[in-house]
Amino acid sequence: DAGVTQSPTHLIKTRGQHVTLRCSPISGHKSVSWYQQVLGQGPQFIFQYYEKEERGRGNFPDRFSARQFPNYSSELNVNALLLGDSALYLCASSSTRVLSGGYGYTFGSGTRLTVV
Amino acid sequence: SQQGEEDPQALSIQEGENATMNCSYKTSINNLQWYRQNSGRGLVHLILIRSNEREKHSGRLRVTLDTSKKSSSLLITASRAADTASYFCATALNSGGYQKVTFGIGTKLQVIP
Numbered sequence: 651d652a653g654v655t656q657s658p659t660h661l662i663k664t665r666g667q668h669v670t671l672r673c674s675p676i677s678g679h680k681s682v683s684w685y686q687q688v689l690g691q692g693p694q695f696i697f698q699y700y701e702k703e704e705r706g707r708g709n710f711p712d713r714f715s716a717r718q719f720p721n722y723s724s725e726l727n728v729n730a731l732l733l734g735d736s737a738l739y740l741c742a743s744s745s746t747r748v749l750s751g752g753y754g755y756t757f758g759s760g761t762r763l764t765v766v
Numbered sequence: 767s768q769q770g771e772e773d774p775q776a777l778s779i780q781e782g783e784n785a786t787m788n789c790s791y792k793t794s795i796n797n798l799q800w801y802r803q804n805s806g807r808g809l810v811h812l813i814l815i816r817s818n819e820r821e822k823h824s825g826r827l828r829v830t831l832d833t834s835k836k837s838s839s840l841l842i843t844a845s846r847a848a849d850t851a852s853y854f855c856a857t858a859l860n861s862g863g864y865q866k867v868t869f870g871i872g873t874k875l876q877v878i879p
Contacts, residue, residue: 654808683867692854692869693809705864738806748865754799754811754856755867762806 652677654743654758662764663731671726671761675743681705682724683755684716685740693740699724728763736765772855772873780878785842787873789855790835796865798831799856800840803872809854812840847879 655674663669675682681700685693695708699718713729722743728735742755773788789798797816801809815822815831815838822829828841842849852872858865 685869687806689806692871695866695868698864700864706862706866740808742809748796748858748860754801754814755809756811757801757808759808760806 654741654756656739656741656758656761658761659759660762660764662766665731665733665765667731669728669731669763671728671739671741671763672723673726673741673743673758674723675741676745676756679743679745679756680722681744681746682718682722683742683744684724684726685742686710687738687740687760689737696726731765733765736763738762772853772870774873775871776874776876778876778878779845781845781847783845785845785849785875785877787840787853787855787875789838789840789870791838791855791857791870792836793857793859795833795857796860797858798829798838799858799867800827800829800838801854801856801869803852803854805851812853842875845875845877847877849875850877851875 657672683698684696687693696710697716698706702718716726718724738760740760741758744755771790799814800812803809813824813829815829826843831838852874854869854872856867856869858867
C-alpha cells in the first residue's frame, strides 16, 4: 500500500513566480493537512482539508491557497513567491478529521522549495 | 506560532544510554503526539497520548503527560545509532470544527555508536 506521496521532491523557483505542490494521501484517508517547515524549525500549520472542504487555516498570507479533489488528493498553491517561502512543504494525511484512537498523521517526504 | 517547546534543543548520548526529551505547552489540549524526523525528510508518528492518559509505552518508547504542568516527556531506552534524528512534540486541540495540530521546535538527538 502506497504511503503519502508528494510531488515534486525538489523545486527551484524565482521570486514572484507561482508554484503548485501536489499530495496524494494514503488510500482511504479523507483528511489532508499542509505544513511548512523552515530549516531548523518545527512544521507550521498551513491548511487542513477534510472531505474536500477547508476545515482549518493557519497564519499564512492569502498568497497561499489549497484545494482537495474528489479523490482526496490535494494541491497547495503559492503565488508571488518570496525568498522567505523557501522551506520543506509537508503533506500529512489521516483517515479522520480529528486525530484520536492512538493514530497520528502519516506524512509524505515533502517538497523542498527553494526561492532564488 | 509554535505551541510546544522541546527541551533540550540538542542532546548527544552514547549508544545504550537512555534519552529523555521534554515538551512544554501553553494551552489545553485533546492529545499530544511525538514524531521523529530524519535529516529533513517526512515526519514519522511515534506515539499519541490523550489528555486523560498519564503514561504510554510503545517498544523502547515511554511517554508521560502531566496536564497540570502542561508538559510531556519522551524517554527512549537503550538508544541505538539509528535513533539519531530530530524529535517533535505536537499538541492537538479541537477547535472550530477541526483539530489544530501544532508542532514544537524539536530536539535534535545524536546517538554516538
